[in-house]
Amino acid sequence: MTPDPSSRTAVNYLNVDYGVRSWLLTKDHKRIGFLYLVSITVMFAIGGLAALAIRLDLLTPAGDLMGDDTYNKMFTMHGVAMVFFFLVPSIPAVLGNFLIPLMIGARDLAFPRLNLASWYIFILGGGITLYAVLTGGVDTGWTFYTPYSTEGSNTNVTSAALGVFVSGFSSILTGLNFLVTIHRMRAPGLRWLRLPLFVWAQYATSIIFILGTPVIAITVLLVAVERSLDIGIFDPALGGDPILFQHLFWFYSHPAVYIMILPAMGVVSEIIPCFTRNKIFGYKFIAVSSLAIALLGFLVWGHHMFVSGQSVNASLIFSFLSFAVAIPSAVKVFNWTATLYKGSIGFEAPMLYALGFIGLFTIGGLTGLFLASLGLDVHVHDTYFVVAHFHYIMVGGAVMGYLGGLHFWWPKISGKLYPEWLARVSAVIIFLGFNLTFFPQFVLGYLGMPRRYHVYPPEFQVLNVFSTAGASILGFGYLLPIVYFAWSMRYGKVASANPWNAAGLEWATPSPPPPDNFAETPVVEDDPYGYTRIDPGEELQVA
Amino acid sequence: MPDSHAASVPHAHHHGHDSHAGHAGHAVAHQFDDAEQQFGAATLGMWIFLLTEVMFFGAILAAYAIYFVTYVDPFEDASNHLSLALGALNTVILLTSSLTMARAVHAAQTADARTQVRWLVRTLALGAAFLVIKAFEYGSKFEEGLVPGIGFRYDGPGAAQHELFLSFYFALTGLHALHMIIGIGVLLVLVWMARRGRFSAAYFTPVEMSGLYWHFVDLVWIFLFPMLYLLGRH
Ligand SMILES: [Cu+2]
Numbered sequence: 076m077t078p079d080p081s082s083r084t085a086v087n088y089l090n091v092d093y094g095v096r097s098w099l100l101t102k103d104h105k106r107i108g109f110l111y112l113v114s115i116t117v118m119f120a121i122g123g124l125a126a127l128a129i130r131l132d133l134l135t136p137a138g139d140l141m142g143d144d145t146y147n148k149m150f151t152m153h154g155v156a157m158v159f160f161f162l163v164p165s166i167p168a169v170l171g172n173f174l175i176p177l178m179i180g181a182r183d184l185a186f187p188r189l190n191l192a193s194w195y196i197f198i199l200g201g202g203i204t205l206y207a208v209l210t211g212g213v214d215t216g217w218t219f220y221t222p223y224s225t226e227g228s229n230t231n232v233t234s235a236a237l238g239v240f241v242s243g244f245s246s247i248l249t250g251l252n253f254l255v256t257i258h259r260m261r262a263p264g265l266r267w268l269r270l271p272l273f274v275w276a277q278y279a280t281s282i283i284f285i286l287g288t289p290v291i292a293i294t295v296l297l298v299a300v301e302r303s304l305d306i307g308i309f310d311p312a313l314g315g316d317p318i319l320f321q322h323l324f325w326f327y328s329h330p331a332v333y334i335m336i337l338p339a340m341g342v343v344s345e346i347i348p349c350f351t352r353n354k355i356f357g358y359k360f361i362a363v364s365s366l367a368i369a370l371l372g373f374l375v376w377g378h379h380m381f382v383s384g385q386s387v388n389a390s391l392i393f394s395f396l397s398f399a400v401a402i403p404s405a406v407k408v409f410n411w412t413a414t415l416y417k418g419s420i421g422f423e424a425p426m427l428y429a430l431g432f433i434g435l436f437t438i439g440g441l442t443g444l445f446l447a448s449l450g451l452d453v454h455v456h457d458t459y460f461v462v463a464h465f466h467y468i469m470v471g472g473a474v475m476g477y478l479g480g481l482h483f484w485w486p487k488i489s490g491k492l493y494p495e496w497l498a499r500v501s502a503v504i505i506f507l508g509f510n511l512t513f514f515p516q517f518v519l520g521y522l523g524m525p526r527r528y529h530v531y532p533p534e535f536q537v538l539n540v541f542s543t544a545g546a547s548i549l550g551f552g553y554l555l556p557i558v559y560f561a562w563s564m565r566y567g568k569v570a571s572a573n574p575w576n577a578a579g580l581e582w583a584t585p586s587p588p589p590p591d592n593f594a595e596t597p598v599v600e601d602d603p604y605g606y607t608r609i610d611p612g613e614e615l616q617v618a
Numbered sequence: 619m620p621d622s623h624a625a626s627v628p629h630a631h632h633h634g635h636d637s638h639a640g641h642a643g644h645a646v647a648h649q650f651d652d653a654e655q656q657f658g659a660a661t662l663g664m665w666i667f668l669l670t671e672v673m674f675f676g677a678i679l680a681a682y683a684i685y686f687v688t689y690v691d692p693f694e695d696a697s698n699h700l701s702l703a704l705g706a707l708n709t710v711i712l713l714t715s716s717l718t719m720a721r722a723v724h725a726a727q728t729a730d731a732r733t734q735v736r737w738l739v740r741t742l743a744l745g746a747a748f749l750v751i752k753a754f755e756y757g758s759k760f761e762e763g764l765v766p767g768i769g770f771r772y773d774g775p776g777a778a779q780h781e782l783f784l785s786f787y788f789a790l791t792g793l794h795a796l797h798m799i800i801g802i803g804v805l806l807v808l809v810w811m812a813r814r815g816r817f818s819a820a821y822f823t824p825v826e827m828s829g830l831y832w833h834f835v836d837l838v839w840i841f842l843f844p845m846l847y848l849l850g851r852h
Contacts (some may be wrong), residue, residue: 176649183649185650185659186659186663251663251666254662254666255666258662259655259659260649260650260659285666285670286670286673289670289671290676290677292674293675293678293793294677304766304768305768306766306767306785306788306789307766307782307785308681308782308789312778313778313779313782314685314688314689314779314782315685319684323681326677
């Protein structure tokens with residue numbers, strides 16, 4: 076009854092049924108992960124095209140390409156698509172969905188039907204938002220600040236807010252499903268301290284999903300209601316407080332950054348031991364630091380409001396806590412670095428992304444501390460310094476982690492190998508393009524160029540041209556994996572069950588895995604990351 | 619189907635006789651090893667969902683609390699626009715419905731289908747009564763010109779803050795009413811399932827989970843009633 080992993084005709088989750096119905100009504104976590112992969116790639120393309128338009132417009136100081144209103148709509152579309160419909164669902168909904176049951180030795184998530192429902196809710200939310208964009212757009216920025224979003228703007232804020240509201244439930248249900256699955260569905264012997272660090276990271280992320288998302292949901296709902304029914308929760312004319320919106324918004328949206336970065340950290344924690352053939356250094360510290368980041372992350376939102384009229388005392392505390400949250404992040408970086416020490420490091424594409432992640436995340440994190448400093452923030456607040464900082468975290472960090480994970484697990488997901496050489500070249504192109512795009516923005520911001528303006532003094536042009544050139548390279552770099560992943564689905568070499576010689580239960584299944592994952596429930600007897608160091612001249616081996 | 623799993627379900631009567639074997643609701647879904655794991659997953663999932671709900675209501679209640687502290691006097695005045703009698707009546711109705719819901723959960727494990735249906739229908743009727751009274755309250759607010767946005771006509775002292783208070787009143791009670799409507803929908807499904815004899819000591823998860831939800835919605839009202847209706851009374 077056990078399917079032979081080497082047999083090409085073995086039943087797997089991809090070939091079990093080819094009908095469209097079988098995909099749209101699937102309850103298999105692997106197929107739902109795949110559905111998410113396709114949907115968020117579409118959203119990534121939409122957000123990416125908007126970014127390209129922004130960068131082209133910024134080539135000239137006068138912003139010749141488009142008018143002011145169009146520019147506002149472009150950066151709003153870019154932010155909304157990328158944050159709510161690409162970055163937040165990226166690693167959890169695609170890789171988390173696919174991998175969590177495999178990694179813990181389960182046949183599926185705890186609630187497969189709920190899992191499918193969360194994908195449909197995501198599609199509904201995305202559809203509503205796209206409708207808002209196609210019927211005129213939104214110009215408030217992804218932050219929907221009041222009173223502009225409630226009284227000032229005459230664009231489609233209401234439907235965009237509803238789209239975000241709806242998609243929030245997709246996050247909540249995914250988080251709920253993951254938490255229950257990790258608590259209740261682990262294979263015999265898989266104690267908490269034997270869980271892969273990717274699972275720990277998803278666990279911490281899920282906590283943010285279920286505690287943070289309802290707050291943004293009610294907040295954007297109140298904005299939508301205030302616009303359409305004229306009730307005045309944030310309306311200054313009634314004594315309402317627009318700043319209250321910022322508090323509620325950032326109560327979710329700062330932790331949302333950890334929704335993006337924690338899963339990427341989980342991916343990196345899997346890739347690094349595999350490509351150094353080392354046991355991960357400081358397993359417990361990495362695991363617990365994920366929880367620490369998730370919980371501390373809820374206490375720092377006020378660092379977005381140092382210049383919003385927040386009290387100095389509150390700002391002092393938020394500043395201190397923001398510095399504190401850097402500690403568990405640094406714990407991870409040091410542990411990854413220590414894992415590299417005396418490892419036999421391979422530079423395959425996933426590892427290139429992981430190494431890129433460490434460098435770029437470190438820059439993004441440290442510049443975050445500049446912004447958490449009360450005095451310096453006054454100077455760089457709302458400038459391109461902020462834009463550069465959070466892109467180092469969200470693109471340099473989260474997207475690098477996502478791409479690294481996609482490459483690492485692609486043989487498992489598709490059953491095929493991607494072209495390794497081309498993938499390495501793409502990773503390098505993406506790394507270079509990224510830095511050329513965003514490093515100049517640190518300088519621009521420090522010199523005083525404000526964000527969200529498309530007209531700027533001529534002395535800023537050179538750096539803006541660099542940035543736009545970088546964005547074009549970056550865009551090309553992103554195109555390559557989309558093309559060769561799609562290509563490899565059909566033409567790629569057949570992958571073995573464990574092409575990386577990696578440890579972890581997911582590699583104990585055939586590639587791609589059968590619909591029920593495991594023929595027999597596995598029993599776990601060892602700690603994770605059972606890699607043994609290779610001395611020169613020895614064969615690769617996995618304990 | 620083996621009936622040994624009955625013993626592993628909490629609260630179950632250990633009679634080991636499974637008269638409804640074969641119903642879809644009874645089967646252990648393929649991703650679970652046994653009924654105990656399935657029940658544990660459902661329970662944990664429901665509590666996590668309720669945690670989400672706490673944050674959902676918590677955010678808007680926190681906003682309300684901040685405004686109340688800022689505008690104590692006008693908010694206390696505005697609270698007198700609400701009908702204490704109807705609010706109190708609704709509180710009694712909801713508390714009673716929690717009792718009947720608890721009886722429905724108990725009946726699902728111990729009693730025949732008719733008794734199960736009876737308690738579910740009583741709960742349903744009380745929930746509907748709550749909504750009817752709520753609708754009357756909304757109607758009178760409309761007649762008195764106290765609906766924010768559309769025709770707010772009160773112009774006494776602190777009129778703006780009165781409108782703010784009433785904005786919260788409608789937002790909070792509206793969200794609560796929405797949860798009640800969803801709860802009634804859930805009860806209708808339970809009645810349908812109970813009539814088909816789906817529930818027994820071995821399998822009553824849907825009733826138990828819906829009970830948790832119903833009690834939670836009840837609990838939200840227990841917070842809303844004093845925070846909205848009792849502010850102005852000393
Ligand atoms: Cu922040």
